[in-house]
Amino acid sequence: MGAKTLMIDGRQISAAEGVSVLAAAGEAGIKIPTLCHLDGVYDPGACRLCLVEIGGFTKLVPACTTHVAEGMEVLTNTGRLRQYRLMILELLFAERNHVCATCVSNGHCELQTLACESGMDHVRYEYRFPHWDIDITHERFGMDHNRCVLCTRCVRVCWHVEGAGTKNVAGRGRHSRIITDLNLPWGESDSCTSCGKCVQACPTGALFEKGATAGEMEHDRARLGFIVNAREKQQWIPPE
Amino acid sequence: MKPRLATVWLGGCSGCHMSFLDLDEHLLTLAEQVDIVFSPLMDVKHYPGGVDICLVEGAACNEDHVRMLHDIRSRTRVLVSFGDCAVTGNVPALRNQLGAANTEAVLQCAYIDHAQDRPTLPHMDGIVPRLLDRVVPVHELVPVEYFLPGCPPPAARIRLMLDHLLGAGPRPSGPDLKFG
Numbered sequence: 437m438g439a440k441t442l443m444i445d446g447r448q449i450s451a452a453e454g455v456s457v458l459a460a461a462g463e464a465g466i467k468i469p470t471l472c473h474l475d476g477v478y479d480p481g482a483c484r485l486c487l488v489e490i491g492g493f494t495k496l497v498p499a500c501t502t503h504v505a506e507g508m509e510v511l512t513n514t515g516r517l518r519q520y521r522l523m524i525l526e527l528l529f530a531e532r533n534h535v536c537a538t539c540v541s542n543g544h545c546e547l548q549t550l551a552c553e554s555g556m557d558h559v560r561y562e563y564r565f566p567h568w569d570i571d572i573t574h575e576r577f578g579m580d581h582n583r584c585v586l587c588t589r590c591v592r593v594c595w596h597v598e599g600a601g602t603k604n605v606a607g608r609g610r611h612s613r614i615i616t617d618l619n620l621p622w623g624e625s626d627s628c629t630s631c632g633k634c635v636q637a638c639p640t641g642a643l644f645e646k647g648a649t650a651g652e653m654e655h656d657r658a659r660l661g662f663i664v665n666a667r668e669k670q671q672w673i674p675p676e
Numbered sequence: 677m678k679p680r681l682a683t684v685w686l687g688g689c690s691g692c693h694m695s696f697l698d699l700d701e702h703l704l705t706l707a708e709q710v711d712i713v714f715s716p717l718m719d720v721k722h723y724p725g726g727v728d729i730c731l732v733e734g735a736a737c738n739e740d741h742v743r744m745l746h747d748i749r750s751r752t753r754v755l756v757s758f759g760d761c762a763v764t765g766n767v768p769a770l771r772n773q774l775g776a777a778n779t780e781a782v783l784q785c786a787y788i789d790h791a792q793d794r795p796t797l798p799h800m801d802g803i804v805p806r807l808l809d810r811v812v813p814v815h816e817l818v819p820v821e822y823f824l825p826g827c828p829p830p831a832a833r834i835r836l837m838l839d840h841l842l843g844a845g846p847r848p849s850g851p852d853l854k855f856g
Contacts, residue, residue, distance in 0.1 A: 548855060562816065563769070565769065567774070567775060582773075
């Protein structure tokens with residue numbers, strides 16, 4: 437595969453053909469915010485936080501699903517992008533019930549961290565305060581829909597790393613939600629292998645290990661990298 | 677004349693005020709910098725006029741809170757939403773998830789179902805304020821100039837904000853905007 441040369445935020449960068457703009461920027465130390473991207477599984481372009489400006493295009497495109505091209509000029513941090521990212525974060529907070537103070541992932545949450553980094557000191561939109569259930573029927577894990585941002589990382593690791601196909605998305609619009617099998621309580625699932633990769637993949641406190649209390653749930657992302665690496669390269673290198 | 681500072685406690689646990697007290701010896705410096713004119717930490721009954729800075733702890737949960745917020749707004753130059761309850765609704769707003777009959781549900785739970793002696797709903801017109809149908813953050817009712825998240829905001833973050841408002845130092849940003 438050939439190399440492509442492109443400009444990201446005024447810096448000349450060389451990246452392998454077929455690589456995403458998100459990956460190329462990351463490789464060059466340019467951080468683009470994202471909630472749905474997860475190393476090792478495909479990118480659905482779901483969260484829209486990694487939107488970037490590309491020279492010659494009027495539309496914003498997600499960096500995770502856009503491949504690098506020769507001579508491409510990418511801007512990752514303009515005023516327009518910062519404004520949209522802030523808006524997306526505020527809408528995520530307004531859509532469900534994200535109560536950081538009582539959350540298992542307080543202090544270890546990607547949504548919370550992105551909000552700080554984006555300067556979100558309050559939400560301009562009216563909170564919806566929807567009613568969502570919590571599924572704690574599984575022996576070891578719990579799912580709190582109040583904290584879900586529908587990034588679908590859990591669905592993708594379940595299908596494409598574990599190969600179990602337990603987690604799915606059901607419903608449309610604001611009724612969209614993560615379900616187990618054909619909408620069964622998690623504890624009654626036949627297909628779930630209880631591997632816990634969905635829990636480790638979750639960016640927020642939506643999926644958690646039972647017994648964790650406020651601030652105690654730290655997702656071990658390295659465990660996923662270990663499994664993906666082992667599958668793809670047959671190298672069983674334990675995470676540090 | 678020194679700037680006039682007020683602090684107000686609406687629907688919150690008072691944790692933000694406890695954190696304010698955690699300013700420790702800086703409180704002595706603050707007392708030299710400002711005149712504290714109204715606070716739950718003082719014996720003052722009515723919110724005075726001509727307040728320069730007011731820190732509002734807590735969400736708006738009842739009719740008294742709404743009335744107070746409008747009074748405060750009309751008599752204050754700079755309003756600060758102080759802590760997660762004021763900024764987001766936080767824990768007091770959890771009852772909003774129960775839907776239309778949430779006020780009845782929480783009163784029933786607290787005063788009837790779990791009462792050990794004489795289960796009675798508190799009611800006294802003009803004394804016990806009626807709960808709002810929906811708990812709201814402060815900025816949904818009145819314009820707010822500054823937001824200081826945190827449950828509670830750590831003392832260092834409160835000091836950062838006060839220093840900024842008193843003209844010395846940057847506005848809190850980055851990790852100092854962390855909710856929870």
